[in-house]
Structures are given as structure tokens and as C-alpha cells.
Amino acid sequence: MFPNEKIDPPSDDKRWRIVQATMRRNGFARHSLIETLHTVQESFGFLDEDSLRYVSRSLRVPLSAVYGVSTFYHLFSLKPAGKHTCVMCTGTACYIKGIPKLLEQIKEEHDISPGQTTADGELSLLTARCVGSCGLAPVGVFDGEVVGKLTPELLAARLQLWRNGNHA
Amino acid sequence: MHERFDEITQKELADNRAAQHVVKVCVAAGCLSSQSAEVKTALEQGVNGRSCKVKGVGCLGLCSEGPLVAIEKHLPDGSSQNIMYQNVTPEDAPAIMESLDKEPVARLLCPTDVPFFQRQQKIVLENSGEIDPERIEEYIAADGYRALITAVTEMAPFEVIEQITRSGLRGRGGGGYPTGLKWVTVAKAPGPDKFVICNADEGDPGAFMDRAVLESDPHRVLEGMAIAAYATGANEGYIYVRGEYPLAIARLKTAIRQAQRMGLLGSNIAGTTFSFNINIRLGAGAFVCGEETALIASIEGRRGQPRPRPPYPAEYGLWGKPTLINNVETFANVPTIIRKGGDWYASIGTAKSKGTKVFALAGSIVNTGLIEVPMGTSLRDIVYEIGGGLPNGGVCKAVQTGGPSGGCIPASYFDTPVDYESLKELGSIMGSGGMIVMDESASMVDVARFFMEFCMTESCGKCVPCRVGTVHMYNILSKIYQGEGTPRDVELLEKLCDMVSVTSLCGLGQSAPNPVVSTLRYFRHEYDELIAGANGSQTAVAPTTEVAS
Amino acid sequence: MKRQANVRIKTLKIDGIDVGAREGETILELARENGIHIPTLCHLDGVSDWGGCRLCLIEIKGSNRLVPACMAQAEEGMEVFTKTPRLVTYRKMILDLLLSERNHVCAVCVSNGHCDLQSMAQELGNTHVGLPYLNPSLPVDATHPYFIMDHNRCILCQRCVRVCREIEGAQTKGAMGRGIEVRIIHDLNEPWGQSLTCTSCGKCVQVCPTGALLQRGKAVGEMVKRRDFLPYLQMMRED
Ligand SMILES: Cc1cc2nc3c(=O)[nH]c(=O)nc-3n(C[C@H](O)[C@H](O)[C@H](O)COP(=O)(O)O)c2cc1C
Ligand code: SF4
Ligand code: SF4
Ligand code: FES
Ligand code: FES
Numbered sequence: 001m002f003p004n005e006k007i008d009p010p011s012d013d014k015r016w017r018i019v020q021a022t023m024r025r026n027g028f029a030r031h032s033l034i035e036t037l038h039t040v041q042e043s044f045g046f047l048d049e050d051s052l053r054y055v056s057r058s059l060r061v062p063l064s065a066v067y068g069v070s071t072f073y074h075l076f077s078l079k080p081a082g083k084h085t086c087v088m089c090t091g092t093a094c095y096i097k098g099i100p101k102l103l104e105q106i107k108e109e110h111d112i113s114p115g116q117t118t119a120d121g122e123l124s125l126l127t128a129r130c131v132g133s134c135g136l137a138p139v140g141v142f143d144g145e146v147v148g149k150l151t152p153e154l155l156a157a158r159l160q161l162w163r164n165g166n167h168a
Numbered sequence: 169m170h171e172r173f174d175e176i177t178q179k180e181l182a183d184n185r186a187a188q189h190v191v192k193v194c195v196a197a198g199c200l201s202s203q204s205a206e207v208k209t210a211l212e213q214g215v216n217g218r219s220c221k222v223k224g225v226g227c228l229g230l231c232s233e234g235p236l237v238a239i240e241k242h243l244p245d246g247s248s249q250n251i252m253y254q255n256v257t258p259e260d261a262p263a264i265m266e267s268l269d270k271e272p273v274a275r276l277l278c279p280t281d282v283p284f285f286q287r288q289q290k291i292v293l294e295n296s297g298e299i300d301p302e303r304i305e306e307y308i309a310a311d312g313y314r315a316l317i318t319a320v321t322e323m324a325p326f327e328v329i330e331q332i333t334r335s336g337l338r339g340r341g342g343g344g345y346p347t348g349l350k351w352v353t354v355a356k357a358p359g360p361d362k363f364v365i366c367n368a369d370e371g372d373p374g375a376f377m378d379r380a381v382l383e384s385d386p387h388r389v390l391e392g393m394a395i396a397a398y399a400t401g402a403n404e405g406y407i408y409v410r411g412e413y414p415l416a417i418a419r420l421k422t423a424i425r426q427a428q429r430m431g432l433l434g435s436n437i438a439g440t441t442f443s444f445n446i447n448i449r450l451g452a453g454a455f456v457c458g459e460e461t462a463l464i465a466s467i468e469g470r471r472g473q474p475r476p477r478p479p480y481p482a483e484y485g486l487w488g489k490p491t492l493i494n495n496v497e498t499f500a501n502v503p504t505i506i507r508k509g510g511d512w513y514a515s516i517g518t519a520k521s522k523g524t525k526v527f528a529l530a531g532s533i534v535n536t537g538l539i540e541v542p543m544g545t546s547l548r549d550i551v552y553e554i555g556g557g558l559p560n561g562g563v564c565k566a567v568q569t570g571g572p573s574g575g576c577i578p579a580s581y582f583d584t585p586v587d588y589e590s591l592k593e594l595g596s597i598m599g600s601g602g603m604i605v606m607d608e609s610a611s612m613v614d615v616a617r618f619f620m621e622f623c624m625t626e627s628c629g630k631c632v633p634c635r636v637g638t639v640h641m642y643n644i645l646s647k648i649y650q651g652e653g654t655p656r657d658v659e660l661l662e663k664l665c666d667m668v669s670v671t672s673l674c675g676l677g678q679s680a681p682n683p684v685v686s687t688l689r690y691f692r693h694e695y696d697e698l699i700a701g702a703n704g705s706q707t708a709v710a711p712t713t714e715v716a717s
Numbered sequence: 718m719k720r721q722a723n724v725r726i727k728t729l730k731i732d733g734i735d736v737g738a739r740e741g742e743t744i745l746e747l748a749r750e751n752g753i754h755i756p757t758l759c760h761l762d763g764v765s766d767w768g769g770c771r772l773c774l775i776e777i778k779g780s781n782r783l784v785p786a787c788m789a790q791a792e793e794g795m796e797v798f799t800k801t802p803r804l805v806t807y808r809k810m811i812l813d814l815l816l817s818e819r820n821h822v823c824a825v826c827v828s829n830g831h832c833d834l835q836s837m838a839q840e841l842g843n844t845h846v847g848l849p850y851l852n853p854s855l856p857v858d859a860t861h862p863y864f865i866m867d868h869n870r871c872i873l874c875q876r877c878v879r880v881c882r883e884i885e886g887a888q889t890k891g892a893m894g895r896g897i898e899v900r901i902i903h904d905l906n907e908p909w910g911q912s913l914t915c916t917s918c919g920k921c922v923q924v925c926p927t928g929a930l931l932q933r934g935k936a937v938g939e940m941v942k943r944r945d946f947l948p949y950l951q952m953m954r955e956d
Contacts, residue, residue: 064888072471072628075411076452131412475768627895635873636814
């Protein structure tokens, strides 16, 4: 039914079927680019070059537009993340309640700044603009689990737990 | 349709009364992040044959004391008694269950006879914390979807708009544009294809009202959109939700499915010729996509860059068709207005700002969470009465409203009634409802710098004043904050503020200078002190972003 | 410039002069027809408008918002002002912002003497830049056999992107990132020389207002651009 369905995915990884399903649901329309990229990001954790080329051909969106969209929106990432991710909230409430100090602490203890991953690939540090739990500021999200009322001790303990494998 | 609703309502009420106790656990995002899901499971396990129903509900308001559990006890005389517990852990579940027929667990009690609960007036949040957001039946039992049925079966589109106009409702997304007027424009626009878009991008980085509404009472928003579609002649809708709100997205999807199944969305709603469908589109982390033309670009699958208006979306919007864009809270007011009448709504609030407004209270304040108050409530009442003042008797220095597009209002102006005009006069804006309370320790220069950093990193980069101007302003603010500023820097800063606000293409750039202008207006001495080096002890926080230096 | 069969005349005033506009005409088009000069940078005859440089901002009586002349439609009864003191001040500041954003060193530029940014600075009288330079370190892409892209001189006017998309149809050029980090890219941010979609037509080079896009082998001051092909192409393509 859709000629675009014939375009082969980059590999026989099963996750491409989920991506294909999203495109099919949207009739392979060009405007489903962002929806499709969301699916790729969710399925693979990031957008690599092969996936961008595949999506570009399937949806008939020029490469430059696919790259332009992928780099415009901050939820999309072109690099694989570390094994664990820590998202620190840098919304107003969390900022006022001391997130900058906690970010400094992570820099000191793990030598990474927002957007970076530790050399051992264990930990990625990200920031988000308000995760919507301002009542519990300062807030961090550890592998998807929202933790409020963060303290330096709580943060150190959390992160150390993940990195212990390599630092013990 | 109404009869079917009556049936559902009867059944819901009977089910509810059948249990002696209804235990309501908040399962909105705030409480979920303090393990309320586990609390709910523990409570369910503790039922043990008691006449008791445990259910998940939306936000109960006092997020900082979560997980919150409300218990409704049905007395033999038909009345009921309510109590609330705070900071509940899964381990507390047995004690709570044990106490149902006895005295409440004193150490967990959350007093509800305090201003935080008493001074609120709930329209948008009326079902929040009462109903299970994942069951359409509960929404219907709370008078839900009646307004939609009444509108499509008994009212002409212009009569619906007439009620909205009379209500005086203004856009809750920040601008405060009269909603009725916007609907009229879209209704009058020619052509068979029109769209309704719900702006749920909630970009203000310190606000979570829309999130709470979507998580606690998603059907209310769907109903509001459907009524708007009927009134303006649209037959397709989009909800543009922040990608960072997975729970809200999941609940919306559930709600849409349920409404479709009951024939409240889809073709021939309530047996009329009116058809309306709603799609969900996810944002992907770009504040500027809250701006309506950028939002449209994003739904169309492009980079979220605004374009000059006019033409306005009401005439030339999604795919070039007339499009109505309203905020979540704006739509959430609509069903109640149709049910109770525009005049009723207009009786609440001030002369030019009608109804209630939901605020997200956060920062240095005892009661952080969500509140809904009539327009015109003073900041003093909000901070000291409802908010319970500052922790440890701290002294409030200022309140920030309107997020990155707003300003800081000093404590000396706290008697000002909160409405669109008064806040604007004070150099801030109503914004979407974020309200951050700051104590004496907050540096206003740092606050200004924080928001400028936000605007700089969120600028789409299309127009020169915003793309480059915000970087210069941020650099100057950093320099001043780090004690290296000169009086000339402040002069330049003021010039840039004026220029960026006047010449930028969209609202982001146009309002980016607001936090600087308002802190310069009320807290100029803090800038001067930093420049004079008088404040040498201040430890500079490392800049979060380094820009082209 | 659009040729409109439907000639419904609207009357308005630009800088005090009575002028007549066709349906759908922009204020920029109208001003030019009447010999009134409005500075522009991102506007390019023959492609769609972008509205990003903000140099063409004008004032309309009765409104305190400034609007870009390149995209504002002429309306009956409007009173337009193109050179008020405040507009002049803002234009100079906008140009300062552009000059401070990247590394514009005219003395060593092949476009020296033929650069729209440079002539704009002369026109507006910007003799020195009133803002600190941001001095980003940016690459030069010299991988293409005929052309070079020097990001240090790009003002992000997106003329190249629009001509590549709308006239050539290749869509090789695009923009990535946002805010101050926006960069012009080829395909998936690949070296220009490796692009499989670029037809090497050179239209982007010709329309670039600065020395950001140039032909190989030009010495300082040698890069003269020709743009006459654009209105010609557009005219020949009209139905
Ligand atoms: C930079 C920017 C961000 C915005 N963000 C939001 C937002 O997150 N949510 C929202 O409802 N409106 C936002 N707005 C306002 C919308 O553009 C639009 O005015 C609003 O959605 C209209 O709905 P209303 O009339 O119901 O307020 C934003 C505007 C700008 C300029
Ligand atoms: S004001 Fe900022 S966000 Fe708006 S169009 Fe200009 S650069 Fe983009
Ligand atoms: S390369 Fe030239 S034409 Fe393209 S955006 Fe930069 S300055 Fe404009
Ligand atoms: S500011 Fe951090 S959760 Fe809102
Ligand atoms: S020429 Fe109009 S905005 Fe650039």
C-alpha cells in the first residue's frame, strides 16, 4: 500500500518494526518526522546516522531537514547515553533551591558537566527545564525515577551506587 | 444522552456509597515521585474485607507534603466526613486501615481547616483529587460531558460563543487575550477545514498547572476542546503536550480512547452532525514551541521557528487553515462556563479579569503545590495565608511571576490584587501561573541571569536581536554577578533590553528582557552593589552554559 | 516581485508620500517601486521571505509594534514610516549584533568591497562595533571542488537555504541547532564535498550576502556575486 514500506531498515534489529509501525500509522506523511524520531529515540536511546538516513528516505524528507529537526529539539540525542542517566532539573524552583551547587558537586565527584558522559560510559548527566515537581525542589531524575528534596548526601549516594562497579 | 449519563451517575454514586470508606491516593506526578504508587498498593492490600474502596486520584494540591491520602467516610445519615493524611509511606498503610473505624492516625493528619484549603475556589481543579482520572464514568458522575451534550444538542454555535464572551474568560497561556473574541474570529473565518489546538507545552520552567490538570482531570480538557470545535466549526483537534510529561500523555491517550468509545469524540457526536477527533502531538524539548506559530511548525514536523504575525493562526494556522489555539487551563474552564452560564463565571474575579486562576507555588514557601484562587486575590494572601509564609519565619523579598517572560515583584507591592492589568503595571505578567517565592538570600542579579540563560538557550535562532542579543545580555549579567561589571555595562544592558524587546520576531525575544528590566526597576541597588564591589563575599556560581567566549 | 492580474488599488502613505498598492503587495515591494529605500539583508528577490534579520523593520501609525517591511502587507489607509530616529538606532544596533556574532575581518576577506554586510555598515554609519566580539571558533569547509563555506562570515540569513530549496530543489543546505548555535549544514552535517545531493549549481554562492560562501581560487576582494539570474528564473517560471 505504501511504496515507502519497501525501503529496508538499516539492520534486521526487531526494533525497526516499531519505527515502521509509527510511520505506517501516519501514512508515511512528511509531517510525521518528529513522531518518528521520537519512536527511534525511545527504541534505540539515540539517533544515529543510519537511522536518520532511513527515516529521511522513508518519509521523503531531505537529509538536511531531518538533521535540522533532530538538532533543534533537546529531547533528541545524536549520541548514545551512558549506562545510567541522571537528569538534574534546572527549572526556576530547583535553581533557587540549590541545583547549581549539586551540579558543581557532580562535576567535582565525577568530572562531568551537563550533556557529558563519564569516560567509563557508566553515567550521563543531563539537565531538564522543570520536570513538573517543583513542589519537591530540588529534583533529580535517576534512570527515570523522580527524586525530590535532593541533598548533597542523597545525590552522592545515588551516583556512587552506579559507579561502584568501576571505582571499588 | 443525558439519560445515559444519569444512569452512569446513579451507578457511580451507588458504588461509592456502597463502601463505608473511600480512600483516595494522589497518583499525580508530584506524589508519584514520593512513592504514592507503592502507598496505594499497600493500602489495597490492607483492605482485607473491610467496606472500603481504594482509588487513585489526581493532584490534591499540597505536593510538598506528599504522598497525600484523603479519606471519605460515609456516615449512616447520608453525610460524609473527610480527613487527609500527609507524608504517607507504604509502612503506614496498616495503621491507616486499622484506624478506619476508630480515631484517625494523629501523626499523619494533615489539617484541612487551614487557609491553604479554605481560601481556594476550585473550578478548573474541582475534580482534581476527587475523581479517578483514568475512568470516564467518574468524570461523567461529576457532571462531566453534560456541557458538550447541551451545547451540541440545544445550542447554536454562536450561542456557545456568546456564553464564553459573557464569561469574560481570557487566555490562561500568558497573554490574556479574550477567549470569546478569538473564537469569533475562527468561527467567522471561511472554509470547511478548521482546527482546534490545545497548547499543553507548559514551557515556564517552574510551573506545573497544566500538567496537574491533564493528569488529574484529562476529560475536562477534551470536553472544552470539543465545545470549542463545535462553536468554531472545526472537526479536528490536536493536543501539543510536552514530551517531558509521560504520565499526562498516557492519561490523555486513555481519556481519548474512552471518550471515543462512548461516542463523545468521533463522528456524529450525540447523534448530531457534529464530528470531532483529537490527536496527540509530542513536544521534544523546545520552549519556543509554546509560541503559537512555532507550535504549528512543530506539529507540521518542522523546526519550531516562529513566523511574523499577522496573519494570525485564527486565519492562517495549521496547514494554512483557520486554527484556534488555547491553553489547557483555558479549555478546562469552558465546560463549567457552559454548564453554569457566562454570567455566573463573570461574577467571580475583578473588573477585567474574570474567574479563577491556578498557580503553582514554589520556592521558599511552606506550602508548595497547586492552588486555585479567584482573580484579584492579593499576593500577600497567596504567600502568607494560603502559602503559609516562608519556612523558618524567613522574610520574603520578592515573588517571580510569568517565568522567563515575567518579572520580580518586591514584597512592598504585595497588596496588589493579582490580575492581568495589575501585574503588567508592576512590570511582570500573569503568565501561565508559575509563582516562585524568594527569600532575602536570593540575589536578584542571579535570578535575572538565570532567566536570561534560559532565553538564550531556548532562542530558536531565527532573528538577530534574540539570537545574539540574549547572549550579550547574559554575558553582561554574568560579568556583573561575578563582581566584574562596570556602570557602562548596566547602561549597555538597558539599551539591549529595550532593543531586543522591540525588534525581536516573537514573544520569546520580545519578553526575554522582562526579568532584567523588572529587577533593575526594583532592585537596582543589588546591581550597583555588585558593581561597586561592596558585595565581595558573594560566591559566584559557575555559569551553567559557556557561550562563544 | 509578484505580478498580479487582479489590480485592486489600495492607497496608503509611506514617509508622507501617497502611494498605491496592489492586492497582496508587501510594503518593501511598494516602497521600492516608489523609490523609497529600506535596508534589507535576509530578503532576496525571487525566493520566499524569512523575516529574521530585522533590518527592514518599519513603524505603522497607530501601532507600537515594529513590523518587517519584507513580510508586511500593504493595507488601505496605512501610514508607514521607514526612517524614524528610533528605527535608525535599532538598525544600527542590530547590525552591531551581527558584526559581533562571528568573525568579520573585512581586510582579509575575498568579498571585501562586494559584501552586503559591509555596505550595510557603510550605509548605516557603523564605523566601529559597540559590543564585545563573541569570537567563536568556527571551521571553514573547503571540501567542495568549486566552492568554500566559511562559517566565520555567515550571518544566518538563510538565503542559501531558501535558494537551494526553492529554486534548485536540491535541499542540500539546511540549518542545524538553535539559538546562537545555529549553523548552516549540508545534508546530515557532512562535508560539502561529500554531499550526494548537491548539484554544484553554485546558486547559494551567488546569493550569499557575505564572504561566507565563495568560489575557490579568489583572492582578497575578488569575489563579485551575480544575482540577476534569480528574478529571471522566477519570471520565466511564472504561469
Ligand atoms: C515563547 C513563548 C512560549 C509560550 N509558551 C506557552 C505555553 O507553554 N503554554 C501556553 O499555553 N501558551 C504559551 N504561550 C502563549 C501561546 O503562544 C498562545 O498565546 C496561547 O497558547 C494562547 O492560548 P490562550 O489564549 O488560551 O492563552 C507562549 C508564548 C510564547 C511567545
Ligand atoms: S525572538 Fe527568539 S525565539 Fe522568537 S523568532 Fe526571534 S530568535 Fe526565534
Ligand atoms: S552562508 Fe551566506 S547565504 Fe547562507 S546563511 Fe550564511 S550568510 Fe546567509
Ligand atoms: S523547577 Fe525543578 S521540578 Fe519544576
Ligand atoms: S529583510 Fe526583512 S527581516 Fe530581513
